[in-house]
Amino acid sequence: xxxxxxxxxxxxxxxxxxxxxxxxxxxxxxxxxxxxxxxxxxxxxxxxxxxxxxxxxxxxxxxxxxxxxxxxxxxxxxxxxxxxxxxxxxxxxxxxxxxxxxxxxxxxxxxxxxxxxxxxxxxxxxxxxxxxxxxxxxxxxxxxxxxxxxxxxxxxxxxxxxxxxxxxxxxxxxxxxxxxxxxxxxxxxxxxxxxxxxxxxxxxxxxxxxxxxxxx
Numbered sequence: 001x002x003x004x005x006x007x008x009x010x011x012x013x014x015x016x017x018x019x020x021x022x023x024x025x026x027x028x029x030x031x032x033x034x035x036x037x038x039x040x041x042x043x044x045x046x047x048x049x050x051x052x053x054x055x056x057x058x059x060x061x062x063x064x065x066x067x068x069x070x071x072x073x074x075x076x077x078x079x080x081x082x083x084x085x086x087x088x089x090x091x092x093x094x095x096x097x098x099x100x101x102x103x104x105x106x107x108x109x110x111x112x113x114x115x116x117x118x119x120x121x122x123x124x125x126x127x128x129x130x131x132x133x134x135x136x137x138x139x140x141x142x143x144x145x146x147x148x149x150x151x152x153x154x155x156x157x158x159x160x161x162x163x164x165x166x167x168x169x170x171x172x173x174x175x176x177x178x179x180x181x182x183x184x185x186x187x188x189x190x191x192x193x194x195x196x197x198x199x200x201x202x203x204x205x206x207x208x209x210x211x212x213x214x215x216x
Contacts, residue, residue, distance in 0.1 A: 016041045025061035031082045034061035040177045042156050045074045050085035056127035060086050069095035076102040077185025078169035079110040088130040088138040104144045105168025164188035164198040184210040
């Protein structure tokens with residue numbers, strides 16, 4: 001019997017060499033946008049929203065499928081509840097130890113929008129995901145990034161492009177070991193009074209993760 005070595009193409013790759021993209025929300029629905037990326041031992045969460053048609057724990061992304069303390073980086077594309085509404089809960093009530101970034105405008109509006117959400121939510125106190133005090137505490141855990149500013153967190157490079165859509169909305173280009181991933185979040189190519197159209201990055205991504213609620 002031959003003991004010939006298998007061709008390289010048949011040798012399984014290391015698990016960390018496989019790029020994994022895992023929707024924890026918004027995969028087959030509108031709401032609770034939350035996507036996990038894993039590559040080369042790095043773990044990134046993109047957005048952390050709630051489902052607008054559900055309440056309490058049922059509105060959260062399926063974060064019970066992951067280990068929060070293993071996430072290195074959390075990026076929030078914009079302030080709408082379906083993209084950021086679960087963030088105070090995730091930052092304060094899970095084992096997450098990584099770093100969280102959004103743009104300056106997103107952070108400012110996030111605070112007021114979620115404060116209004118807490119006040120107008122017509123749900124029992126025991127079903128509330130977080131309080132005003134939790135929201136305020138979450139602000140200290142959020143860092144900001146400027147458009148086109150490059151950051152490097154534990155070997156994960158990332159920078160933000162203007163996404164249009166709403167004030168402060170960002171598309172994130174993420175680079176890990178030379179592989180570039182563009183996450184658009186919600187974006188708009190239409191100029192609208194105070195909003196620029198979404199930028200078209202000059203750098204070609206290897207992987208594109210985009211929103212297609214209205215598409216053909």
